[in-house]
Every structure is written in C-alpha cells, then in structure tokens.
Amino acid sequence: MERGRVIMDRNADAPWSQFDPEVYVDNNYRTPLEADLLIVRLMRDYFGRCFTGGVPESVRGVDVGAGANLYPALSMLPWCEKVLLLEYAQPNVEYLEKQVSPGGYDTAWDAFWEVLRESPAYRAVEPKNLVSEIVRVERGNLFDLEHGHRRWGVGTMFFVADSMSECPDEFHRGVRCFMNALSAGAPFAAAFMKESVGYRVGEHDYPAYRVNEDRVRESLEPFTGELEIHDLHHMVRPGHEGMILALGRRNSEVAVP
Numbered sequence: 001m002e003r004g005r006v007i008m009d010r011n012a013d014a015p016w017s018q019f020d021p022e023v024y025v026d027n028n029y030r031t032p033l034e035a036d037l038l039i040v041r042l043m044r045d046y047f048g049r050c051f052t053g054g055v056p057e058s059v060r061g062v063d064v065g066a067g068a069n070l071y072p073a074l075s076m077l078p079w080c081e082k083v084l085l086l087e088y089a090q091p092n093v094e095y096l097e098k099q100v101s102p103g104g105y106d107t108a109w110d111a112f113w114e115v116l117r118e119s120p121a122y123r124a125v126e127p128k129n130l131v132s133e134i135v136r137v138e139r140g141n142l143f144d145l146e147h148g149h150r151r152w153g154v155g156t157m158f159f160v161a162d163s164m165s166e167c168p169d170e171f172h173r174g175v176r177c178f179m180n181a182l183s184a185g186a187p188f189a190a191a192f193m194k195e196s197v198g199y200r201v202g203e204h205d206y207p208a209y210r211v212n213e214d215r216v217r218e219s220l221e222p223f224t225g226e227l228e229i230h231d232l233h234h235m236v237r238p239g240h241e242g243m244i245l246a247l248g249r250r251n252s253e254v255a256v257p
C-alpha cells in the first residue's frame with residue numbers, strides 16, 4: 001500500500017446483499033424515536049404547504065434508497081397518483097414488496113401514520129389500501145438516475161447519499177442523482193445522519209460519509225430554489241451526532257453531471 005494513502009469503502013464494496021431489513025427496523029423504527037417523529041411532522045407540514053391550493057393531477061413520487069423505511073412513502077401518499085420505491089439491496093426490495101402487498105404493511109409503520117393523520121389531507125386517505133394500490137417497488141441503483149432521463153414530481157431520500165459510501169465523490173454524486181430525478185419545482189425531503197462514522201446491521205458493517213449542516217447545504221444549494229435545513233440534535237446511537245433534514249424544491253437549472 002502507498003504510504004499515507006487512505007482506502008475508503010466505496011458503494012460497490014459494501015455488503016448490500018446481506019442487509020437484514022428486520023434487524024434494521026428493530027434497530028431504528030420498531031420503537032419510534034422522537035427524532036423520526038419530528039422529521040415526519042416537519043415533512044408532513046412542508047409537503048402540505050407545497051401542495052396548498054390543490055394537488056396537481058398525476059403527481060408521481062419517488063423514494064430513493066427506500067430500504068426498510070416506509071414513512072417517506074407514507075408522507076407522499078395524499079399528493080401522489082403513484083409512488084415508486086427504488087432500492088438496491090435485494091433483501092430490502094423483498095421487504096418492501098411485502099409492505100406494499102394487499103396484506104397491508106407492518107404495524108411498525110402505524111405510529112408514523114398517526115403523526116401524519118394529524119393533518120386533514122392525510123386523514124382523508126386510507127393508507128393501507130392506498131399503499132398497495134399506488135406504491136410500487138423497483139430494484140435499481142441511485143447512480144443510474146444521474147442523467148435525468150426519469151423524473152418525478154415529488155421525492156424523498158432518507159439516509160442514503162451519506163450512508164452508502166465513505167467517498168466524498170459518491171456522496172456528491174448521490175445527491176446529484178437524486179436531484180436529477182426531480183422535475184423543476186418538485187418538492188423534496190432528504191435526511192442525513194450527522195457526522196456518521198458508519199453503521200452496523202446485524203453482523204455487517206456499512207459505510208458512511210461524514211456530513212454536517214454546512215456540507216448538506218453546499219451539496220443541495222446548486223439544485224434548489226427553496227431550501228430549509230433542520231439540524232436535529234437527537235442521538236440515535238453512538239457513532240453519529242444527530243440527524244439533518246433538508247426540505248426544499250428543485251430549481252429549474254440544468255444539473256451538472
């Protein structure tokens with residue numbers, strides 16, 4: 001090895017095929033954390049404000065790197081004709097397919113819906129039926145969205161660009177790919193672990209790129225017309241310093257590849 005050269009884990013090196021969604025849900029969502037409930041509240045109110053004055057016809061939503069988390073999709077439900085859950089890890093794809101099957105999603109997600117339904121737009125929706133009716137799962141790679149061939153009218157990306165690689169270039173590419181998947185004016189929500197040094201799911205370790213509020217802002221600003229960043233100082237587990245939630249709208253600039 002070259003002296004002084006740091007080897008960083010790239011996205012393709014991580015054991016995604018070994019990702020255990022049930023353990024991940026146990027670790028993160030089965031007992032809802034204050035931080036996640038606060039994020040859901042902020043995202044609900046932001047989307048509500050964006051769609052005030054009526055929902056445009058045929059809005060399609062996307063959750064990129066959906067993994068074993070259904071609350072971003074639930075937060076888009078009242079506003080969408082269709083929602084796509086794009087996910088790379090096969091075990092997570094299977095988990096999500098089960099969640100959107102006619103059997104209905106797991107009770108773990110009810111607590112998040114309870115927060116959403118405090119708002120009238122969400123109360124007007126019957127989530128379990130609607131999820132199986134309009135939400136679809138696709139196995140895919142976030143990096144394939146780079147050239148903007150596919151675009152959605154509302155989007156979410158939760159703990160993905162920062163939680164899939166240690167490399168700065170892959171973090172920026174991840175953010176750019178998500179932004180290039182949004183049409184001009186599309187509202188979005190993106191969440192990041194603050195200063196994460198990586199995470200363990202069951203027997204496997206997954207990489208992270210350390211971000212703070214400034215880094216998140218710098219990465220998103222070129223693509224956004226409207227941007228608010230919430231720095232949530234809630235610790236979820238050792239190895240990071242909280243969560244960052246970015247809410248905004250895609251601008252109409254042509255994104256730089």
Ligand SMILES: C[S@@+](CC[C@H](N)C(=O)[O-])C[C@H]1O[C@@H](n2cnc3c(N)ncnc32)[C@H](O)[C@@H]1O
Pocket residue numbers: 011016019064065066067068069086087088089092140141142143157158159160163164
């Ligand atoms: C920390 S998990 C976040 C999962 C979920 N969005 C959440 O909020 O809990 C990171 C997710 O990114 C997915 N992922 C990793 N590399 C990806 C890629 N190249 N394209 C799409 N998803 C990817 C992983 O499979 C995993 O589901």
